[in-house]
Amino acid sequence: MAEEAIRRRERLDRGVKVRADTVYAISSWKEMMFLLAPRALLVIGLLCAPLIAPNLYWQRVICIFGVYALLAIGFDFLAHFVGLVSLGGALFIGVGGYISGICNHYYGISPALSIPIGTLAGAVICTLILLPTLPLRGVYFAIITFTYPVMAERIICAAGILGGTDGIPGLSMLPSTWVNQYLILGIVIVSTFVLRRLVNEDIGIVFRGVKDNDQAIRASGISITYYKAVAVFIAALLGCLGGAYMAHLYGWVGISLFAMDFSVFPLVATVVGGPGTLVGPVLGSLILVPISEILRAFGALRIVFYSLIMVLFILFWSEGLLNWARRKYEQFEHWVRV
Amino acid sequence: MKKILALVISLSFVLLTAIADAKPIVIGVATDTQILDGFATIRGLNLAVEEINSAGGINVKGEKRPFKVEIMDTRDCEPGVPVSEALLVLEKIILDKGADFIIGPGRSEAALAALGLIANYKKIQLLTCGGLSPKFHGTIAENYDKYKYAFRITGESRYMVEEAMDLLGGLNSKYGINRMFVIVEDVAFARAGGEIASENLKKKGWEILGYERYPAGTSDFSAGLLKAKDAKAQILFVMGEMAELSILINQWNDMKIPALPFGNYLGPAMEPKFWQVTKGRAAYTIVNLVNAGNAPSNATPWTMKFCKAYEKKYGTEPEGYGTSSGYMAPYIIKDAVERAGTLDPDALVTAMEKTNLVGVYGRVRFDPKSHQIIPQLDPEKGAVGTIFQWQDGKRVVVYPPKIAMGEVKFPPWMMEYWKIKKK
C-alpha cells in the first residue's frame, strides 16, 4: 500500500512532439510522419467510407453523417473557441435548406447553384437573426438559440407559407450517390482543416479572447460583438451548407428541418468526440451516427441511450475521445517513484 | 479452372435457392409505432400474417411462400423529429431488410416525402393509415408513371368529408340543424378536411360560424368552445389526431356546450378506452373511423369474423383507425401476388389495379389513375367507412345506413337548448 502511495504516474512529451510544436521548420521524416499520420488517417478513413459501405442504405447514412458532422464542427467552434453555446443548429439547417429549396423550386435554379446560394444567403440571414442576441452569454444565448428553430417552425405552420406543414416536395436531386457522398465528405474534410487552421491564426487568438478574456479584447479596441458575429457567420455557413445539401439529398424541404434532433446531436457528437478540437466532433458523429442506426431497432430507446452516453461522458470523461487519444499519442506515461 | 470454380459456385447457388424454396415475402412496416394508428396497423397486420402463414402462405407460381414482417419506428408523428429520419427508415427497410412491400409511413408530410423514394426503388407501397391528405393520391395522379407504385387502401379527407356531409345532411333534414363551427388540429390532412367541409356545407346552405386551428400541445380549448357557444353553433366539426383533443371533449362536456361534437377524425376518441378515460364525458361524441371494421359492425361477413379474431388475440375490440386496413394489407398483397405470379413491381402494379376482393370493409378496388381505394356507401360496391357515436360506453355505428347499428342521439342539454324534435 505504502509502496503504491509513493508511486505516481508521470507524463512526458515525446521529443518529436515538443520540437514539432515550437520549432516551425520540421527537420526529419519522422517528425513529418508524426504530424501527418493522424491527419492522413482521418482523411483516408473518410474517403474510404463510401467504398466499404455495404449497401446504398449505409451510403445514405454516410451522407447524413456528413450533415451532422458539419453541424457538430460548427457547434464546437462556437462553444469552445468563441464561448457561444448554440442549441440552435436546427435553425441553420432549416434556413439553409429552405433557401436552396426555394431557389430550386420557385426559380428553377439547379442544385449546383442553389446549394451555394442557400449556404451564403442562409448564413447571412442566420447571422442577422442572431445579431441582437450576441451580447447575451451562457445560459441566455443557449436558451434563445434553442427557441429560434421552434419559433421558425411555428411561424411557417401558422402562416402556411413555404408549403406550410407539407413542405416543398419534388426538388431536383443530386446526380448520383457517389456525388452525394464525396461532396459532403469533401466539405467536411476541407471545413475541418480550414477551421483548425483559422483558430490557430491570429484571428483565432482574438476569438479565444472573446471567449475567456474579453476585457483584454475590448481594451485592445476590438469590438467583441463584431467578432462574435463573424464566428456565428462561420458556424452558420457550415450549418446552412448542411441544410442546403440535405434539401437536395432528399429532394424535399419541410418544417422538420427545424427539428430538435439537429440541435441536440451536435452536442452529443462534440461531447463524445472531444470538445475544443474541431476534429473531435467529426469523430463523434462518425461513431454515433452508425450506432444510432444500428440501435434503430430499439426505437425510442436509442435516444435514451445516447443521451445517457452524453451524460456519462460529460461527467466522467469530459476530455472526450480525441483529447484522450491525442494525449496517448503525444506523451509517454509511466510510473515513477518519488 | 476458374470457369469450373465459377460453375460450381453458381450451381451450388442454384441448388441452395432451390432448397430454400420458402423464401419469405418481406412486408416492411415503416410507421410511427408510438401512436395509435401506427400500432393498431401493426396489430392488425400481424393478425392477418399469422392467419395467412398458418394457412400455408402465398402461392407464387405454385411455390408457397410465407410472409415476413419487418417493423421499424419512423417516429414521424413526434415533434422534433425530421422527416428525413422517416425516409432513412424507409431506405433501411428497403435496402437493409430487403422489403418487397412497404406499409406506411403514417404522417401525411412523411408519406408525401416518401413518394419520391418509393419511386426510386420501385417497391409497392400501401398506405394503411394516416396520410389522409388528398394531396397524396393527387400527386400520384399527376405523375402516374413515376409514382404508380404507391396505393392507398384507406379513405382520405375528401371522401370522409363527403360521408360526414351525407350524415349531417340527414340530421339537417331531420332536425333542421345547419350551424357548424370548425375546430381542427394544425396539420395538413385535418386542415384540408376542415376547409373542404366548410366549403361544401356552405354550398348546401349551412352556416359556417368559425374555423379554428389548434397546434399539438394545446391544453385549453375554452376559447374555441366559448366562441362556438356564443355563435350558437349546433355542430362542432372536429378533425385531428393529437391526444389533446380529449381535452376538447372534456371541456365541451364540462361547459355543456349545446353543440354536437362531430369528430370527422378524432384520434383519441376512437379507442375503446376513451369512455373510461373521459369518465363518460365522451358521451354523444361522433367519430369517423374511416374504414369499417375498426369498430364492430356488419359491413361484410368478414367484418365480425375479424373483430372476433382480433378480440381473441388482443383482448380488446379493434382499437381504431388503421386496424382493419392494417389487417387487409397482407390479404390484398397476397391476392395481387398470386394473380401476378411474380414480385416484379410493374407486373404487381397492374395486378393491384385489377384488385377486386370483398374484405373487412367492403369491396377493395383501386382507382386506376390515383391508386386510391374506391369508397362507397354499399360494402358490395366498394370500401365503406364507419361513423360511430359514443352511447353509454359503447361505440355504436350510426353510418353508413347499410351497416348502421343505431341512431344519432343528442345530449339532453342540447335538446332543451334547441328544442330539438323530429320534423
Added chain:
Amino acid sequence: MNILVYGLINSLLLVLMALGFALAYSVSRVPNFTHGALYVLTGYLTWVFLNRLGLNYGLCIILSIASVTAMGWLIYQLTVIRVRGMPTSEIIVTFAISLAILEFLRWRGLRGATYVLPVFHLSTIHIYGVPVDAQRIIAVVITAVIVLALWLFTHYTKVGLGLRAIAQNERAALLLGIDSDRAATLALSLGSALAAIAAITILPMGNINVATGYDVLVSAIAVCICGGLGSWTGTILAGFVIGFAQMIVVYFIAPHLAMVVALAAVILILIFKPSGLFGRQKELEERV
C-alpha cells in the same frame, strides 16, 4: 369576460408550471432542463400507482410527488454537482437527462388517450356566466396557495431565508456560512416537487403524453426569462403578461399562435431588456 376568466386561469397555470424552474434557477443558477421531463414523469408514476398497483388516488399523488422530489435530489447529487458552474455542461447534462426520461417513457409506451389522471372533482361552476370546470378552479386555488406558501417559506423560515440569501448574493451568503451546495440541492428538490405538484394539478385536465414535457419546459423557460431569471416576483408577473397575451391572441387572432406569442415574448425581452422584467442582473457584461 371569457378572456378575463380564462386569461386568469391560463396565467396562473403558466405560473404554476414555471415556479419550479424559477426556484431552482434562482438559488442554484442551474437551468433545470429536466423540469418538463419530471412533470411528465410525475403524471406517469401517478398513473402507474393508480392503475397498476390500484392504490388510493391521494396516496398515489403523495407517493409520486415524493419520488419525483427525490429524483430532483438525485439528479443534483449524482450529476449536476460535478459540473456546477460550467453553464455549458449544466445545460447539456440536464438536457440529456430530460431527453433520457422522456424518451424512456415514450419507449414504455406512453401514448394515446389512455394515460389520463382522474379529475379531483367533476362539476362545472359558472363565473359571471362563464362555465369553468372544477379542476381549473382547484388548480387556480392550489397555485395561489403555493405562491403564498413559498413567500412565507422564504421570508419566515431559516432555510427559506438562506435560499433567498444565496439567490441574491451567493458569495456573501457563503461568507455567512450558508452551504451553497446544500441550498442548491434543496432548491432543485423543491423545484422538482413544484414541477410534480404542477403536473398533478394540471394533467387531470388532459392526458399525459411525452410531447407535453417539451411544451411545459419551453413555456416555463419563456415565463422565467420574461420575468428575469432568478426573480420570483418577475416570474409571477411574466406569467400574467404572457398568459393574458396568449388568451387575447387566441381570441382575436388565431389559436395556433399561442406558443409563438410566448417565444416572441422571450426573444423581445432578451433583446430589449435582457435582465427580464424584474431581473436582478446589473449589467450585460456581468452576466454569464
Added chain:
Amino acid sequence: MGEEVFLQVRNLSKSFGGVRAVNDLSFELYKGEILGIIGPNGSGKTTLLNLVTGFVRKDSGKVVFKDNDITHWPAHKICDIGLVRTFQIVRPYATLPAFKNMIPPLYSPRSKRSASGKLGDRDAVAIDLLEEVGFERDAHVPYKLAGSLPLGYLKRLEFARCLAMKPEIICCDEVFSGLSMAEIASMVPLVERLQKDGITLVMIEHRLRELFRVANRILVINFGEKIAEGVPREVMKDKKVRKAYLGEEVEL
C-alpha cells in the same frame, strides 16, 4: 508638458445599488503629464478609471477627449481613439507564449491603421515591443508561456499591450501593486520613458513614494469625491487628505 487640456472629465457620477461609488467628480488631464490618482481603499479610484475608459456605464457626467464627447462610447471605441488602459488584475492567455498575448492589440483596427494597413509579421513586432518593455529576448523570455511568468513581467506585458495600440493616454491601474521593491525600481524608469515618448499617463496607485517620484500632479479622492488636487508634496499637507489617510487628529 503643454497646458493644452487633453482629457476633460465633468461631474462624473456612478452608483451601484445605493452606494455612490463616484460622486460628481471633475478633473482635467494635460497633454504629456503624469496624473496620479490616490485615495484610501474603496474610495472609487478603479471605478473612476472604468468610467473614463467606458468599461462601466456612466450614470451622469461628461467625458471629452480630443474634442469628441466619448461619454457614451463603448470601451473598444474609446481605446480605438488612443485612450487605453491596463488592468489591476492581469489575465493573460496563460497557455500561450508571452508574445502571442500581444496579438489582439496588434490585430486591432487602430494598430492596423497606424501601420498604414499592412502590418508586417505580428509576432516580430510583438517581440520587439516586449523587448522595449524589458523582456530579455536573449533569455527567451518573450517565448515563455505567459502563465509561467512572474507578476513583474505580466505588468510589463500590460504596458506592452498598451504600447502596441500606439496610445496617446495610458490609464494605469495599480501597476506597482504586488511587485517587489526591485521590480518597482525597474518599473519606474519604464514609466518615465513612456512620458518622454510623449504619452500622457493617469496612474492609480497605493505606493505613494514611487508615485510621487514620477507624477506631476496628484488627485486625491475619497468616497468618490475629489478632496484635493495639486503638486505631490503640497497635496499631502492638506488636512482632508491626511484625515482620509491617517484618520483623525494626527500632527506632523
